[in-house]
Amino acid sequence: MNTNRLTSFTDGVVAVIITIMVLELPVPKAPGLAALKPVTVLFVVYALSFIKVGIYWSHHHNMLQAARRVNGQVLLANLFYLFWLSLVPFVVRWVGEAGITRDTIIAFGVIMLLCFLSSVLLHSVLLAANDEDAAIIRAAGQRWKGVATLFAYLVAVPLAFLWPWLSVAIYVAVAMLWLVPDKHFEQLLD
Helix, strand or coil: CCCCHHHHHHHHHHHHHHHHHCCCCCCCCCCHHHHHHHHHHHHHHHHHHHHHHHHHHHHHHHHHHHHHCCCCCHHHHHHHHHHHHCCHHEEEEEEHHHHCCCHHHHHHHHHHHHHHHHHHHHHHHHHHCCCCHHHHHHHHCCCHHHHHHHHHHHHHHHHHCCHHHHHHHHHHHHHHHCCCCCCCHHHHHH
């Protein structure tokens, strides 16, 4: 089967995830900017999570644009991927309500790590489902961003036991790393 239905389904789920996240932002009752102060942490976590979900969506889009076909394993791997992405609003709300704590930052990092690993799994099964002349095969290879991301999460999660704010800085750095688009996929699709 081709990738169109999987792309449409994933786009819809990601749109719902982002909508749920924004609905978690409470509207202040009082006028003026001072009323926003109590929701500052929640807004920052929302912004970081929005960027992360957007990056995962963009990467997913690139993978499926480069793939010619999907199979049952790809569909299951995509559901696994979407499961972890769907937990992002939960952890955003938790951080927003409890603040920057050891447990909330560990949970955020674990969810981000599992989103990343499920994306790697999805990429692997997409490679297996496609013929050697598909663009996704030509784009395959060890990318330094993936290795750096895995290393960063594996360091940041245990680091949150002692220094949650340092872990937050690492999570932000990973997001900034991925904001630079992967030109390799785009060049293959032109």
